Structure formats: C-alpha cells, structure tokens
Amino acid sequence: MGRLTGKVAIITGAANGMGASEAKLFAKEGAKVVATDINDNLLHEVINEIKADGGEAIGLKHNVTSEEEWKHVIQETVDHYGKVDVLVNNAGVSSPKTMAQMEMDEWNKIMDIDLNGCVIGMKYVIPEMQKAGGGSLINISSIGGLVGMAGSSPYTAAKGALRSLSKSAAVEYGKDKIRVNSVHPGIIETPMTADTFKDAEAYYKTFTQLPYFGNPEDVAYGVLFLASDESRFMTGSELVIDGGWTAL
Numbered sequence: 001m002g003r004l005t006g007k008v009a010i011i012t013g014a015a016n017g018m019g020a021s022e023a024k025l026f027a028k029e030g031a032k033v034v035a036t037d038i039n040d041n042l043l044h045e046v047i048n049e050i051k052a053d054g055g056e057a058i059g060l061k062h063n064v065t066s067e068e069e070w071k072h073v074i075q076e077t078v079d080h081y082g083k084v085d086v087l088v089n090n091a092g093v094s095s096p097k098t099m100a101q102m103e104m105d106e107w108n109k110i111m112d113i114d115l116n117g118c119v120i121g122m123k124y125v126i127p128e129m130q131k132a133g134g135g136s137l138i139n140i141s142s143i144g145g146l147v148g149m150a151g152s153s154p155y156t157a158a159k160g161a162l163r164s165l166s167k168s169a170a171v172e173y174g175k176d177k178i179r180v181n182s183v184h185p186g187i188i189e190t191p192m193t194a195d196t197f198k199d200a201e202a203y204y205k206t207f208t209q210l211p212y213f214g215n216p217e218d219v220a221y222g223v224l225f226l227a228s229d230e231s232r233f234m235t236g237s238e239l240v241i242d243g244g245w246t247a248l
C-alpha cells in the first residue's frame with residue numbers, strides 16, 4: 001500500500017521541475033494524479049512516464065490564470081476519479097527585475113500566475129473537498145515568501161501573500177477537515193533556476209549551509225508528506241526546504 005493510496009491529487013505546473021517530480025512520486029505512492037500545465041507536449045511525456053511505471057494519471061492543458069479552465073480541470077477530475085483530495089498549487093514563474101526597472105504589466109503577470117492562479121484553484125476545489133469530507137491544499141511558496149530577495153519584488157510579494165492566504169484558509173476550513181499548508185523551497189535545480197547554476201559552487205556556498213543544491217525530489221518528498229494522512233494534524237504551517245538558507 002502506497003502513502004497516497006485512494007487519494008486523488010491535482011498538481012499544477014506538472015510538466016517540468018518540481019511539479020513533474022511530485023506527479024511521478026504521488027503516482028508511485030498510489031495516488032490518482034491529475035497533472036496540469038500550459039505546456040501540454042512536455043506534460044504528456046510526464047504522463048507517459050507515469051503510466052509506463054504502472055501509475056494512474058491524466059494530463060490536462062491548463063493555464064492557472066483562467067477561471068474557466070480551473071472549473072474544467074476540477075470537473076474533469078471529479079468526472080474521471082469521483083473526487084478531489086489534494087491540490088498542489090505548484091505552477092509559478094519568476095521575474096528578475098528590481099522595483100524601479102519593473103513594468104506594471106510584469107507585476108500583474110507575476111501576481112496573476114503566482115498568486116491569483118492559486119486563489120482561483122482554492123476557491124473552486126474547496127467545495128469539492130467539503131463534499132469529500134476533507135482534503136489537503138498545498139501552496140508552493142518560496143523562501144521569498146519569508147525573507148526579502150533582491151530583484152524579485154513581485155515574486156516575493158506573491159509568495160508572501162500565498163503564505164498568509166494559506167493560514168487564513170487553514171483557519172476558515174479546518175472545521176471541514178481541509179488542511180492548508182505552504183511549502184518554502186530554497187534554491188532548487190530546475191529549469192526555472194537554470195541560469196543560477198552557471199557558477200554553481202559559489203552560489204550554494206552563499207545560499208545554503210549544506211555543500212550541495214536541492215533537487216526537485218527534495219521538495220517532492222515534503223509535499224508528499226503534506227498530501228498524506230501522515231500530516232493529519234498539520235495545518236496553517238510553513239514547510240521550509242531550503243538547505244538552511246534562512247537559518248542564519
């Protein structure tokens with residue numbers, strides 16, 4: 001029996017990086033996975049890999065900024081698998097601009113994807129979790145949601161809001177056995193951070209207390225714990241997976 005046997009989980013941004021890793025790990029642990037992404041070509045590679053490994057998953061093209069597409073994803077999940085137990089709001093983008101360089105269009109784009117996309121997902125999935133008798137909502141924030149980061153103001157603002165939103169939702173829906181937690185990865189080696197790794201050793205010496213980077217599986221195992229009943233008494237919490245970046 002897997003750690004997620006019997007559970008139905010939606011994971012956004014699952015074509016790449018941490019989302020893809022979470023989708024594969026969840027399926028390995030027995031979940032029925034609904035993996036979504038705007039990049040459906042890459043997404044189908046992930047679905048094929050899960051199926052070849054004996055797992056159960058469907059892939060849906062999905063832009064998290066669209067309310068209509070969210071409704072479709074949730075309806076498809078219920079039609080296909082009967083319920084939703086877990087939502088991992090993972091899709092996200094970063095922006096390398098400082099405050100004064102940034103155009104407001106860019107601010108709005110980051111807010112739309114990294115914050116509003118998660119809000120819409122929560123709004124439409126909570127009634128399904130109430131019907132199912134509970135659930136686990138996992139919002140992928142960042143250490144940028146906990147501490148300041150130069151050149152990332154819209155990103156950190158969105159990730160900080162996601163952290164506090166998770167706590168409010170935990171307070172609102174605990175009575176329905178819906179748990180809401182945020183995850184705060186440090187620097188993790190994915191396509192999003194590819195440029196960061198050009199001078200890898202210098203970077204991790206500055207930003208982790210450990211002599212290596214995090215990989216997507218390091219985060220996926222934390223997300224798996226929050227999705228499973230092993231974390232049944234955990235809600236409104238922040239799971240920091242950052243190699244000690246914020247320990248100083």
Ligand SMILES: NC(=O)c1ccc[n+]([C@@H]2O[C@H](COP(=O)([O-])OP(=O)(O)OC[C@H]3O[C@@H](n4cnc5c(N)ncnc54)[C@H](O)[C@@H]3O)[C@@H](O)[C@H]2O)c1
Pocket residue numbers: 012013014015016017018019036037038039062063064065089090091092093094113140141142143184185186187188189190191192193
């Ligand atoms: N990599 C890191 O170091 C790091 C650190 C802290 C937090 N995070 C957060 O973790 C999450 C995953 O990051 P990653 O590094 O795996 O990123 P990634 O770029 O490797 O993957 C992100 C995925 O999201 C998808 N996506 C982008 N915009 C979308 C949209 N509008 N709708 C649906 N899907 C969309 C992309 O197609 C891609 O498949 C993000 O929320 C990111 O902010 C990453």
